[in-house]
Amino acid sequence: MSTTADRRAAAAAKCLTLDNMNPNIKVMEYAVRGPLVIRAGEIAHVYDRGSSCRCGGKMSHVGQHESEYQSDGVRRARAAGHSGRGNRKRAAKLSLSLQVLALVSLPQLFDDPRFPDDVKQRAQAVLDGCRGQSVGSYTDSPGIEIIRRHVAQYISRRDGQPADWQDVILSAGASDGIKSVLKLLIEDVDGKKPGVLIPIPQYPLYSASLAEFNMEQIGYYLDESKQWGLPISELERSITEARKHCNPRAIVIINPGNPTGQVLTKENIQDIIKFAHREKLFLFADEVYQDNVYAEGSKFYSFKKVLVEMGEPYKSMELASFMSCSKGYMGECGLRGGYSEVINLDPGVKAMLHKSISAMLCPTVLGQTVMDCVVNPPQPGEPSYEQFSREKQSVLDSLKQRAKMVADTFNSIEGMSCNPVQGAMYAFPQMKLPAKAIAKAKAEGKCPSVLYAFELLERTGICIVPGAGFGQVPGTYHFRTTILPQPEKLKAMLEKFREFHEEFLAKYK
């Protein structure tokens, strides 16, 4: 960063400077891709270029964006892995979404007998929905009709409640859909900015988007002592305070939680819906981890299902729920597929939503295709069913095992505590940091969780995201780590982590 004087000098020459650029973008933060991740990338780059490794060659996790463990981990966990050079030959069999992608990209492959018939039918259904039978054509802005219909069928099966395909909008990942709906709410009323309740800790897409849209972030704290549950009294506290200076219009719930890994109970969801109704809030249900539930006794309930089953007046509430092909057991995050189901929208507003997305033409057709694979998996009796089920179960079993391993390990480290990872793909342990470390961090103007994460990275190559990026109760320090590295790597990483932590405590004693 340059000084103010430097910037003034530059301003004489440049049209666009830090002094006259969009102030909302200046204040935006996006921790999972922030300075720490950039530094991790630099370190990885050095290793890629073949220089010596300070860590004895065990740095495989360095330079992975922490968030990108998601994809790699899920994919590596597959029984029949998709792999590139080197281990291509070892790949056991073709997997559904990859086969479908290859077929729709290059339909000449339909002649290849290695592709099962039901996979070909899936690919053909997508091509039939494309203009000119080509995934290279634009689609309707909300996506291909047959895929929107498959999404609605998926939701109906999941919830035992009807879903209307015309309420479904496909998007380039869930993030794209979330921003499209969120921006509808940008409107000051009586000079007050619109506000949105979001959990603390939260996924930083929300804080970043609210900053970009100049909307007010209204944080409500999840209760770490109650497995990151969501007490209604805390919602009431936060909205009451917020009403003094902004106009609360919506509430975001992330379930299963990111970064906190909790799975909400049905009763908790009912109470949240009642609260939102009382306070006249638009419901945003971020449910991208709906297929990632591991803990005994935990079960995923969609907000849509609970709200409809509660009957009137709740079943008429406005609700947007979001899903992605980046999570679950497929983890195809680089392909950018997602959907939103938006119900009970005012018809005029619905038309505006559709108009607003049309300026971006359409979400990537191959991302739409993968979303189709997620919502329309092979059924019993279809040729791909057995392999698909085996792969899926293997991924989910392995994630479950790792969820437990991660929480158990952090709980065994001195000064750390970690709630069970009931769902999603992360642990969010709390750590008691020595006073000297806290003082040093504050002297450097950073959160102690950031100081800790940088030291961890430099010393071990392990990249975590400091709790500061997600929000935490003042005076508490956390970090997010994924459960996605393969078990043997994860185990080695956790041991290295333990060693580092002990050294850190000794250093700042």
Add this chain to the structure above:
Amino acid sequence: MSTTADRRAAAAAKCLTLDNMNPNIKVMEYAVRGPLVIRAGEIAHVYDRGSSCRCGGKMSHVGQHESEYQSDGVRRARAAGHSGRGNRKRAAKLSLSLQVLALVSLPQLFDDPRFPDDVKQRAQAVLDGCRGQSVGSYTDSPGIEIIRRHVAQYISRRDGQPADWQDVILSAGASDGIKSVLKLLIEDVDGKKPGVLIPIPQYPLYSASLAEFNMEQIGYYLDESKQWGLPISELERSITEARKHCNPRAIVIINPGNPTGQVLTKENIQDIIKFAHREKLFLFADEVYQDNVYAEGSKFYSFKKVLVEMGEPYKSMELASFMSCSKGYMGECGLRGGYSEVINLDPGVKAMLHKSISAMLCPTVLGQTVMDCVVNPPQPGEPSYEQFSREKQSVLDSLKQRAKMVADTFNSIEGMSCNPVQGAMYAFPQMKLPAKAIAKAKAEGKCPSVLYAFELLERTGICIVPGAGFGQVPGTYHFRTTILPQPEKLKAMLEKFREFHEEFLAKYK
């Protein structure tokens, strides 16, 4: 649309209504996906469902979004077409981008001898740039490094001037990149809104994005009598008027022009750059049609090349130029690949740009892959070179022939005139409409070009975009049509068009 009273009643029940939603989205318009296109879709739907056709079965162009002709047309024009069910067997050979997509999606196919070695090398380079050798992983937010390097090499070859890969940001189509840079400029100064000069006629992404961002649209008229040239006097007129009520910060130039099809001369570009320098404007060069230049004597010059060759002070100006895989000879618009090259940005602002795109994680990896194919085509001596060159030349020759056919036909119709289609993929003819038609349209509160387009659609199934969606000199009426249908279909369509136009003139005489 509901009445105000209806909306008030709904407002009692809904959180979000037309009365309290984002006003910027309400005023947004996006003509190429507007009501006319929706109606065209409805008509196509009826035909899809097998009901009787009013037009004797010649309605193949109905229900194509007019803008979507682009992809379908380009793809159909290929010598070796990519096609689905029915004509799959007839496809002559595999094409570069489709082969690469299939390989990176399903690397098991590397064993298949039908894929040429250089295609495999391209696919392998992309996989090597992906974490875990998988396109399903997130990439860096600005895209895969090797592809950014290929883009920079492409620009260097094109311009004979160096390009820095770190100035290149990959995006989900050019639209995504344009919006990312444009939003940096959102900042009121001295109570004045930021303004952006855009051509009239313009591509509606610009008017829609400026409306969404609450920025001021400053239209400058292209000179239809001079082949849609860009007179500096008109730029001066528009900015002088605009300075009274807003703060002009940038100028958008679309070259080759959309919807107007002109190709700017080097001298015109030099004058525009000098104007932008005098007025301290950020340059946006929308150059997505750079490979689509048909007319004798027309040549594409990039703003980057011209600006750098002009030397100081011009070569230090801030410039963003945009490219896409949706146009050119590949036309893979559904795959959402694009890039921006942003030069001479203040380093602090550059960091902010990178931060702001990080919240959307990364552009689709398969879109990045297709962009790589566009900028890194086979070279002489490589196995794919001959087929690729043949396919490319065949597409471009056919487009050139159609560009001439379209302009010639419209010029031969009574009351129509059309500038030569020097480049891009559209004709934008002017039509003299009868006074009675104009009066009727005005009585209905619509632009006569819209009335004309709806009647054309209902009567013939042909979908054009009325000039009103792009902007036109008051009192003149135009429409945009693509040059993309196959020659025989295009010819039949143009004849149908001629018949309709004569009937229309007679009807309103």
